Amino acid sequence: MALLFCGLLVLLSGVDPAQTLLITDMEYGGVPLWVDRLQGEPSVLSLHGRMDPSWFRANNPQSCPEECVCPIQWPTSLYCDHRGLKNIPEMMPNETQYLFLQGNNISSLSSSILANITGLRWLIIDRNQLQSDMLEQASLQNQTQLWYFFANHNQLTSVPSALPAGLRQLRLAYNRISSISPDAFQNLNDLTLLLLQGNKLQIIAEGDLKGLLSLKLLDLSDNFFSAVPKHLPPSVQQLYLSNNTLSGLDEDSFVALLNLKYLRLSHCHLQSPSLHPHVFNLSSLVELDLAYNKLTSVPTVPTTLQYLYMEANYIQDFNVTSFCRDIGPLSYSRIRILRLDGNRMTYHQLPPDWVYCLRVLQKIYI
């Protein structure tokens, strides 16, 4: 939400220091799409199709499949989205780099259909009927320039294998994925974002995520995990596991994740007795979301933590030792925002010494 908000500000103010723009559309699996104009990526205006397609057709000398729109000012992007297509169009211009196919009825991806296109950078095929057995292994193999492959809201049952090694973002949220083939990620050394929320994953086996050396954001929310998966890439900074029914958290649940900054565990049926007291002893942690669980007390969190969300739990007691083991000139909690609303405690229950510990607090909700 914070990301979204700051993107809106950028849009409204017209100031664009990083030369990037944000599409405020959440169609792309819950993480907004950043557009890098320096890379020649198509702009918000063209994405939202605000210009008359027939004008493009009349003025564009380049060949364009009947089913698509080929904007004259972005000859490298091809818009074939939201047209009820059952198949990917043939005869797409060979210079296509940004291919938009979202919101159709496409179930297959054959290896020949993209054979004439050699420089594909984005393939956006969210909200279709893609099936794992109709996605040919070789279909994307030769797309060495492909950075983004988005296939959220399809019918895939496994993570496609033979994905091209240069991939930066893979979005497969809201499919029916229950397994990851052992080598699926082996070559994806540059992948930074992997969305797998809203699938049917129960476990991640050792080796499943092997190869993901640069992964920063991993979303595993809305799956069927009963424990925090082991063998996650140590580079991960944002780990989202909300809405899984976790039986508890062990002392070493996150211990290998030395770069973990943002951890989301809301809606996980967590109970205080099944949380190891030191599970959140992670000095890299900045934000921790434990909202909508069944916790009766605030767990011990590192003094470096800045944002703690614990709304809608069953918290009755507040003990300053959760935040500060001792209090001194340099020993205090860095918490800025603390949410304790929707619990079983009131403001009057805060002990008198809490202000010495929560010294930089900006907002508290009780």
Ligand SMILES: *[C@@H]1O[C@H](CO)[C@@H](O)[C@H](O)[C@H]1NC(C)=O
């Ligand atoms: C997809 O196809 C089904 C029938 O095969 C049809 O009912 C549905 O309306 C189609 N959806 C779109 C978006 O065209």
Ligand SMILES: *[C@@H]1O[C@H](CO)[C@@H](O)[C@H](O)[C@H]1NC(C)=O
């Ligand atoms: C690829 O190009 C060849 C030669 O122009 C053409 O015959 C063929 O139909 C094209 N394939 C696709 C999938 O567009």
Ligand SMILES: *[C@@H]1O[C@H](CO)[C@@H](O)[C@H](O)[C@H]1NC(C)=O
């Ligand atoms: C694209 O196709 C045109 C003719 O259809 C051809 O002249 C050109 O070399 C092709 N470009 C690439 C990059 O394949």
Ligand SMILES: *[C@@H]1O[C@H](CO)[C@@H](O)[C@H](O)[C@H]1NC(C)=O
């Ligand atoms: C990939 O490239 C190789 C070598 O250029 C070629 O033999 C093969 O047919 C290509 N595969 C596809 C699916 O286009």
Ligand SMILES: *[C@@H]1O[C@H](CO)[C@@H](O)[C@H](O)[C@H]1NC(C)=O
């Ligand atoms: C949690 O997951 C279930 C099933 O995956 C889904 O139906 C539900 O909407 C999700 N709830 C939230 C709060 O995300």
Ligand SMILES: *[C@@H]1O[C@H](CO)[C@@H](O)[C@H](O)[C@H]1NC(C)=O
């Ligand atoms: C917390 O982690 C630090 C290292 O990051 C370690 O020195 C310390 O013993 C741990 N504390 C507990 C209570 O586990």
Ligand SMILES: *[C@@H]1O[C@H](CO)[C@@H](O)[C@H](O)[C@H]1NC(C)=O
């Ligand atoms: C707070 O916790 C500490 C250590 O767990 C304990 O010694 C102390 O009695 C607790 N204080 C209250 C008011 O419960």
